[in-house]
Each structure stands twice: as C-alpha cells, then as structure tokens.
Amino acid sequence: MWKIIKPPLEYAKEVKYRPVLESLVPLDPISQLTLNRGSPEEEFPDLKRNGTVMARILTLSMYKRQYNRATDSGVIFDDVIRPGLEDPAPGQATGPAAVGCLAGDAQSYILFCSFFDRVIEAHQGYNMSGSQESDFNYDNLKGGDDFDSAYTQGCEVRVSRCVEGFSFPTHCSRGERRQLCTLAKKAFGQLREEFPGKIHSLGDLTQSMLGDAVTMETATEPRMKTGVARDWPDSRTAWVSKDGDLVVWVNVDDHLQLVSARTDSNIRKAFESVCVHLKKLEALYRKLRHSFIWKQHLGWVVSSPADVGTGLRASVWLKLCHLPLHKRLGNILERLRLHMDTADCSGVYRVSNAQTIGFTEVELLQLLVDGVKLLTVMERALEQPDGSIDHLVPAQK
Template structure:
C-alpha cells in the first residue's frame, strides 16, 4: 500500500513534454483569431441564391468545413464569398458561386468542391488527362464563312507555391510578376513579344479583339482586385494574336483571337504557347499546378480540368429563336451567348460548356462537330417549311 501518492507523471515525460508539443504542427485554424459564432449562426441565407454553390451547400456541410483552414489561411467562408456577393440570376448560364484561395483548398475542402464539380460539370472525379496534339483534331479549319465569322481560345494556369488571386498577398503577387518577366524574357527568341504593365496599358494597345481587364465591383468584393493595378501585366506576342494576362483572376490566362473561324489554327497556337511556358516555368522551379483527379488546377472550379474555353462566333437568325435550342445545346455540351450584331445578322459566341472530363483536343473536337451541326440547322430553318427534327442529336 502506498504511504504517499504515486507520481502522476514520470519525470522524463514532464521534462520532454514541452519539447514534444512544440514539434507538433499547429492546425492553421488555431493561428487565426476569428471572432465567429457557432456554424448555425454563421450559415448564410441561400434562399434567393441561384448559384451551384447554393444548390450544394447545406448546414451539415458548412459545419464539416467550418473549423478548417489551409496553410496559407484560406477558410471556408473565403471559398463561398463570390456566390454571396453575386447570387446569380434565375435565367441564363448557371454561376458556380465559389472560388479556391489556393491549391490546397481543393484538398482540404474536397467534400464541398467534389460535389460542386460534379454538379456544375456533370463529372465524377475519376482522373483527368491533357492532350494538345493537333493531329487528333478533325476539321476546325473548314467552317462556312457565311455563318462562322471568328473564333477565340482562352486557357488558364496557376503556379505551384503561390496562393490564388483571391487570397494572395502583395508580396506573392509581386513575385509572380517577377517570375513572369523571367519566363517571357527567356521565351523571347522562340516566341518574341512585349510585356506591358497594366498601369501603362490603354484601350487599343493590344489590338482588336482583346478587351482591357478592369477592377470590376465583383473583383473588388472578392479580393481579386486588391492593390489594382499593381503587379498586373499583359504580354502580347509579335504577331499580335496572343495575349497573356498576369495576376488577374488566375496567375496566367492565355488568349488567342482570330478574325476568321479557323479554330484549328487557334488551338495549335494556344497549345504551342502553353507548352513553351509550362517548360519555362518548370525550369524556374515553379510548375503549373496539376492534380491527377482534377487536371490543371485553377481558382474557379468552373475552369478546372483543362482550364480551356474555345469559342466560335456564328451569325444566326433563325436557330436562336427555336424552342428546342436549349435542349440541343445541352446535348452538345455547348453554351451560346450573344456578342452583338454584324450588319443585320445576330452574332453568337458558341463555346464548350465544361472543362473537365475530356482532354483539350476532345473539347475542341466537340465544339467543331457541334458548330457544324448548328450551321446545318440554321440552313434548314432558312426554308420556311424547313425542319430540324431529324438533326437533333442524342445526349453526348
């Protein structure tokens, strides 16, 4: 029987515990002094919200993500803020309503982002591949000029080791700008061009087809436009048909615009610039972010996978008024939106609706085949007695 109380702790344990505890990494959320209430008190009102985020998010899911933060300090409220600032419209294309603050957001908040990607793209996370082989693309240089009047391709990339634009600090943005200067400087011999600071740019300096990037209200509200226009820039190639925006909504956005509908040549052009830039950034030890399940990782889940949007501009008079148009576009996995007028004909931009689940060349092939079918339908409807019933496609 003990005459004195047994020791509650061993001497060595008492001695070494502070050292051991100091070696355990702190959960990032514990470093943030957030004056927040319980999750049910902080849960947003989504009753009038028309975004994909509102369709997916529940109180239970919010509770699940609530006490988490990435290493760079992104919390779940940062992720859903875009959908709260811009709740979307009841008509028109569905807005995704959320954005990642860094690449780790897709991992830490995967329970949410996986459901967003599945709901927005109709895609289950099974793995992604990339393919820019122009030899695998059939057609795209043979659209009828009477209907197809132009084309463009946009591709987004983010760089390993940096937070995304909604969350990155001033120093990160400056380092990304410096990194871009090095990369484009090394690319000068093979793909010559000029780098412009956004503050020095004026409308028209980049040529026709390239609109100026501005600090919109939504960009200000979501943090994308902090310190605008510092460390934002645009690179224009010597031919004047490719612009690369730096530090806008992603670290890099490449755009090529053509006044003819040769989407095959546009795809070849954007692929060459992307592959060259990818090699240069890898050489500078800052690869583009790639995850096997997601493909090319960028800030918006609406763009992950390929990060690619290809568009053909079509002059259409009859098809946009047809009652089946919405169903046809859905089956073709395409989007259509008006761009303005050309003479007495209305011009629409037709583009791929999704960016994940297919390679780059497969998405452009889908666009090529879909545009050809839309032109056939427009021609059929030019006849007052014409019908497109026999042309309506099955679901792709």
C-alpha cells in the same frame, strides 16, 4: 461485482518524451487565427434567393464540417463562398461564372473537397471518381479551319494556369502578386528569341496594342467585389506577341491566362498558337522551380471550379436567327456539351465548351468544332419554309 479498472501504465521514457512529440505535431492553421464570429448556425448565409451552384450544394451540415478549417495560407470556408454571396443579382446567375465560389489557393480543393467536388460534379456533370488527362497535340484536332464564314464571326481559345507555391488572386498578397509578375517577366525574357513579343503593364496598355480580336481586361465590379481586382492595376501585366497572335494576361483572374483570338474563325490556328506557347511556358516555369499546379483527379488546378481540368475555354461566335428561338435548343446544347450565351440579342451568339474536366484539351476542341458545324447545318435547315431539325438532333456526346 464491479471490476476495478487500473489506469494505463506510464513509462518513464514516454513521460519524458511526450511533450517533445506533442510539440512536433503541426498546428492547425485556424488555431493561429482569432476570428470574431459566432456559431456555424449564426454564421450560415441566407441562400434563399441565390441562384449559384454553391447555393444549391451548400447545406448547414456541410457548412459545419468546413467551418473550423483553414488552409496553410489562411483561407477559411467563408472566403471560398464569398464570391457567390457578393453576386449583384443573386437570382439571375448564368453561365460559367455561376458557380458562386472561388478557391483561395490549391490546398482549398483538398481541405474543402467535400464541397468543391460536389460543385464540380453539379456544374460540369463530371464524376469526381475519375482521373484527368491532358493532350495538347493540336495535330489530333480534325477541322476547325473550315467553318462557314456566312455564319461564324470570330473565335477565341483561352487557357488558364496557376503556379505552385502562390495563393490565388482572391487571396494573394501584394508581395505574392509582385513575385508572380517578376517570375512572368523572367520567363518571357527567356522566351523572347523563340517567340518575340513585349510585356506591358496594364496601366500602360491600350486597346490598339491588343488588336481587334482581344478585349482589354479591366477592374470590373465582380472582380472588385471578389477581391480579384485588389490594388488594380498593380503587378497586372500582359505579354503581347509580336504578330498579335497571342496575349498572356498575368495576375488577372488567374496567375496566367493565354488568349488567342481571331476574326477569321480559324479556331484550329488559335488552338495551335496556345498549345505551342503554353508548352514552352510550362517548361520554363518548371526550370524556374515554379511548376503549374496539377492534381491527378482535378487536372490543371485554377481558382474557379468551373475551369479546373483543362483550364480551357474555347469559343466561336455564330450569327443565328432561327435556332436561338427553337424550343429544343437547350436540349441540343446539352447533348453537344456546349454552352450558348443568349443574353445578347444582337443575333451573334457565343458558343463555347460547357465543361472543362473529363475530356482532354483536344477532345474539348473537337466537341466544339463538331458542334458548331452541326448548329450551322441546323440554322441553314430552319431557313427553309418547311425546315425541321428533328432528324439532326444528336445523341448525347
């Protein structure tokens, strides 16, 4: 015999207050949007010829999970993957820019974590179950001021930061961008006495103001396609130190990007300049109640998953003839955790840290310094008639 199931009891107070409680439930941001789009199956992008990390990671089932989500500022998943779909040469993406996706805001990394975590793991070879640490004590760096000048032809240390409470460049509004510019001017104004310098609008800035080592930032085609260069050069500025030792770009690829470049390859000095200025700027922004974005599992959060963790890209330009042609070069670079840009065949190659997460800033610089010295030794060995480098190949760093 079937058992009669009684409906659940309703209490008077529950009936009275339920509408009130339901009205307090936060609305899903995407419910506020009216998007003229089809089903996930109809909207899933064609990734057959796409060479980005995003294309290797993204599946239809993953796309379905992210499809009906939006951050509080209105970033949807299609906004995140659009940079990889706008790549002018989808099958040839190389280097750090090959991730094929950009976060629209800090919340993107949380809301779309199942996607971003896989991209970071695939691109940087890092297990996302770990936690990130930061170390800007440049005194802990060993070497960096003693490269062989016969092989090195310049260096650069570049660190990116994003500010709490603002969308990232691909998604921010003109008003947000102008607020960030005003905030930067206020911070640099307070920095003036300790670190003299001048802030310039990108519309007024010339290469001669930057010196020989730092390259002018422009509205490149990739930046235009991803939306980073919208309204260029409105509210894009650069702070240039009086001694020309440091340039801070505002509202270019990230909210702030500190660049110290040198022609003498003294990367230790470049790193010290970035560390000293960055720590001071961090304190000033915190004082202005707009801290730099930090998450324990991600470290310093910036717009590209290729740069999260430390936000640091350090590079040394090496003059090489024999090593770039060696069959084991790829394996050597992988073991050293370094990246070499071999697209330019002029004989001078840019060597930089392959990952930005899983190591502190000092540790990443140490990997680069030690790696550049070893590559120089290998190049010198290959210059000999019977030169071999098999005995120099290192274990995995």
